[in-house]
Amino acid sequence: MNGNKHEKTELLTGKDFWNTASFDGVKSIRFSDGPSGLRAQEGKGDHLGLNGSAPATCFPAHSALAQSWNRQLCFEVGFAIGNEAKRANVDILLAPDLNIKRSPLCGRNFEYFSEDAYLNGFTGASFARGVQSAGVCACLKHYAANNKERGRMVCDSVVDERTLREIYLTAFEIAVKEANPAAVMTAYNKLNGTYCSENNLLLNDILRGEWGFDGITVSDWGGTSNRAKSCKAGLDIEMPACKLSYAEVVAALKEGTLDESAIEACTQRIKKIANSERAAQDICVRENLVKKCAEECAVLLKNDGTLPLKNSNIVIVGEYAAKPLIQGGGSSKVNPKAAKNLKDILPYKFAYGYKGGKAKRGLEKKALKLCKTADTVIYCMGAVGDFEGADRKDLRMPENQVRLLEKIVKLNKRVVVVLFGGCAVDTSWDKDINALLYAGLSGQDCAAAIADILQGKVNPSGKLAETFPQDLNDLPSTQNFNGNPYYTLYREGMRVGYLSGVKAKYAFGFGLSYTQFRYSDLKADESGASFTIENIGNVYGGEVAQLYIEYPEAANAPAPFLKGFEKVFLNAGESKRVEIKFDNYSFRSYDAKNKKWVRVAGEYKIYIGAASDDFKLNASITLDGVNGVPAPETQNLKPAEYKLNRNKKGRVIVDLNTPLCEVKNAKGTFGRLFAKAALHFVKNKPTVYGSMEYLPLRTMAQFGKMKLKTIEGLILIFNGSYFKGLAKFFKKGKRG
Ligand code: GLC
Numbered sequence: 213m214n215g216n217k218h219e220k221t222e223l224l225t226g227k228d229f230w231n232t233a234s235f236d237g238v239k240s241i242r243f244s245d246g247p248s249g250l251r252a253q254e255g256k257g258d259h260l261g262l263n264g265s266a267p268a269t270c271f272p273a274h275s276a277l278a279q280s281w282n283r284q285l286c287f288e289v290g291f292a293i294g295n296e297a298k299r300a301n302v303d304i305l306l307a308p309d310l311n312i313k314r315s316p317l318c319g320r321n322f323e324y325f326s327e328d329a330y331l332n333g334f335t336g337a338s339f340a341r342g343v344q345s346a347g348v349c350a351c352l353k354h355y356a357a358n359n360k361e362r363g364r365m366v367c368d369s370v371v372d373e374r375t376l377r378e379i380y381l382t383a384f385e386i387a388v389k390e391a392n393p394a395a396v397m398t399a400y401n402k403l404n405g406t407y408c409s410e411n412n413l414l415l416n417d418i419l420r421g422e423w424g425f426d427g428i429t430v431s432d433w434g435g436t437s438n439r440a441k442s443c444k445a446g447l448d449i450e451m452p453a454c455k456l457s458y459a460e461v462v463a464a465l466k467e468g469t470l471d472e473s474a475i476e477a478c479t480q481r482i483k484k485i486a487n488s489e490r491a492a493q494d495i496c497v498r499e500n501l502v503k504k505c506a507e508e509c510a511v512l513l514k515n516d517g518t519l520p521l522k523n524s525n526i527v528i529v530g531e532y533a534a535k536p537l538i539q540g541g542g543s544s545k546v547n548p549k550a551a552k553n554l555k556d557i558l559p560y561k562f563a564y565g566y567k568g569g570k571a572k573r574g575l576e577k578k579a580l581k582l583c584k585t586a587d588t589v590i591y592c593m594g595a596v597g598d599f600e601g602a603d604r605k606d607l608r609m610p611e612n613q614v615r616l617l618e619k620i621v622k623l624n625k626r627v628v629v630v631l632f633g634g635c636a637v638d639t640s641w642d643k644d645i646n647a648l649l650y651a652g653l654s655g656q657d658c659a660a661a662i663a664d665i666l667q668g669k670v671n672p673s674g675k676l677a678e679t680f681p682q683d684l685n686d687l688p689s690t691q692n693f694n695g696n697p698y699y700t701l702y703r704e705g706m707r708v709g710y711l712s713g714v715k716a717k718y719a720f721g722f723g724l725s726y727t728q729f730r731y732s733d734l735k736a737d738e739s740g741a742s743f744t745i746e747n748i749g750n751v752y753g754g755e756v757a758q759l760y761i762e763y764p765e766a767a768n769a770p771a772p773f774l775k776g777f778e779k780v781f782l783n784a785g786e787s788k789r790v791e792i793k794f795d796n797y798s799f800r801s802y803d804a805k806n807k808k809w810v811r812v813a814g815e816y817k818i819y820i821g822a823a824s825d826d827f828k829l830n831a832s833i834t835l836d837g838v839n840g841v842p843a844p845e846t847q848n849l850k851p852a853e854y855k856l857n858r859n860k861k862g863r864v865i866v867d868l869n870t871p872l873c874e875v876k877n878a879k880g881t882f883g884r885l886f887a888k889a890a891l892h893f894v895k896n897k898p899t900v901y902g903s904m905e906y907l908p909l910r911t912m913a914q915f916g917k918m919k920l921k922t923i924e925g926l927i928l929i930f931n932g933s934y935f936k937g938l939a940k941f942f943k944k945g946k947r948g
Contacts, residue, residue, distance in 0.1 A: 220479045221461045224443055226453040229257030229433075232486070238479070239486045243351075243430070243451065247307035247323055247339075248273050248539050248655065249546035250296045257452070259433040259915075260601065260899050261545030268296055269656065270538055270548035272505045273598075274309055274335075275634045276652030278325035278677035279723070280508035281756040282779050283338040288497040289505060290342025290350070297348045298492055304349040304395050304430075304485075306543075308336040310383040311399075313635070313678050314359035314708055315689040316607055319902070322540040322598040322634020322653055326677035327709030327720065329379055330774045330797060333386025335677075340391035347492035349394030349485065352387050354432055356380050356414060358399035361603045363697030363906040365435065366871050368402040368851045371702040374844040376403075377802040377809075379706050385423055386797065394427040394485050398447060400435040405852030409436045415446035428485045433543075434911040437869055440464030444471075448478040456868070456913045456920050506654035506661030508754070511674040512724040513639075518588065518626055518646035520668025520726060526560040527582040529620065530592030530613070530630075531567050536651075536659050537632035542600025542899050551656040554592065554630070557663045561586070569596070571612040580619055588626040590666065591617060591645075595633025598653065601902030603694065607638040607684050614641045621645060630662055636680040639717055650676075668726065673754030673779070675723035675823065679709045679716045686714045697906060699851030705844035710824040711770045721774070722823035727753040727784065731828035736818045740794045743820050743829055745780055746787035754781040758821050759792045764814025766840030767801045772819055803841040811837035866930040868923065871906040875930055883930030 250268040340350035357369035439457035464470035563579035688704035710720035727749025759776035776792035857865040875887035925940030
């Protein structure tokens, strides 16, 4: 490229909310969300799903898709969304999301596949391969350790290196190596004291150096704190457009803290991806893909034989039968082309029972009257809190829904619950019901799928991709989740989800069927394992056979890891020999002391199971290797110091990186009033409030499109220098 170093800087930040600049032979790149379907915005762009987007197919959220445990299905969903993106002239789809569900309290868990790195990695890789097979670039996100929403733009995820490698990076590593994605998006948060967007270890050493990633890195929207530092660390594109960056990069070049070679490296990588021609492969996806997905994503958690439904005097209760929960809130939000509902599909009587999340006496009375005389009640419940930007306080279901269920089970002895939601919830209310079908957030055709499952036209084959704990406090991550907004200590180390050994209410990998399967004849050697599955029931069905490996004691591993899975569909009486090959991830442990992957010598126990707490077959193999690796070092985790500049009275001296909530205590009265008013105005919108509360002022240059002099003027005013601040506003300035 011929442009001079300053002109090339144009490429380092966006041109507007969704596009980069075209410059000197480098084409513009158009980005768009998202993981559940295309969120293409022609008008005002936003990163929270607040403004409209073009109608698109709404697929199951990643959390539901993972419950299919079906790589091919994940591929086809990626391909289908990629197709819609291609037709909308989108170059990079901002998906898949590969963050680990560290705690079910995270409001954005619905957008993540699993608590398990292996399942996360292979479902995510299949999705990414699908997107790229449609001729659109996939973008793995949010790299890395973005496991909670509150304070996500300032929070420091403090993780020991072995846990970071084995739990939080492995899914990204698998997807990079299996799918060769064109892009990776850095997370908002810091990792061990350094912003992910400025983290040389993550971007240059591990992603590029160790994994061989040769695509581009892009920040999350508003997720940079200094463009010169992030350029130096290997962040290629900052999004959206930021008017501060030019000044920061030019100043760093002048000071010599940024070398022109770093800019050249970024712009060359951008040019390679921007100018790459990506043809769509000629792949046909199955008919009714969205419905097929929802069929395979649903998990039958409880059933005393009431399902499939056997009689016709049935009543459906609950507003989600009229308006099913098909997706979560935030940047993944799709404007669905269509969304059917259960009450119109099923030929049964219907009653709301409750509406708008509140008990309504009249509605309740009508519902209970119908429940009294029905043979069977189908009661639809929906979790709350599945949105970006905010976290949950607990896993309880809405009080009004539980209270109504208690009344229904007193009136009717045959109750089936259909549960919508994108995360593990408390299910202590399920003791008196006959069946529980967990529908997840399964896209625009979930109602048709649920109807077919309830009526027995489809046999459920989904399995949980996260643990439903008996008690939230049984999960070690709970103690260190909602602590200080400026840092999170991952004291639980690798003991995440089923790896914590928690006694689950419904375990990772669990799911019932209308038929039964028998496992037999396991053989295992260094190359892999094989075994036979037989459908011993009387209906066709799908089973996800899971392979877990228990490491030798010297490996200091927390519990048997999921290291393979195969989904097989069998007719009644049919059997199949299943083979699972071991791979590079099967026997490795990360030795944090010597900073390398090793294999520990000893006996490896191989389990074949129908769930993480239901092993059917076992074998063992003995392997050579090193003597052992130390357990994760989690007791001495320390956050990087985060301090706010304060004056003698303790008032905050505001700067570019001061979060809005701290401006409430700014030196200047206007600053305090401004911040309090801004946050008060959005206090009833959790996604917006959560995203604004710890929003660094610098992002006003991006989301508010403010110029540098405007922000500098505001900061002076927030600090009480009113006249200097006003003078700044009117200062003549060429750029920024
Ligand atoms: C966000 C999200 C990211 C999304 C981006 C653009 O806030 O964290 O996942 O792709 O903005 O909408």
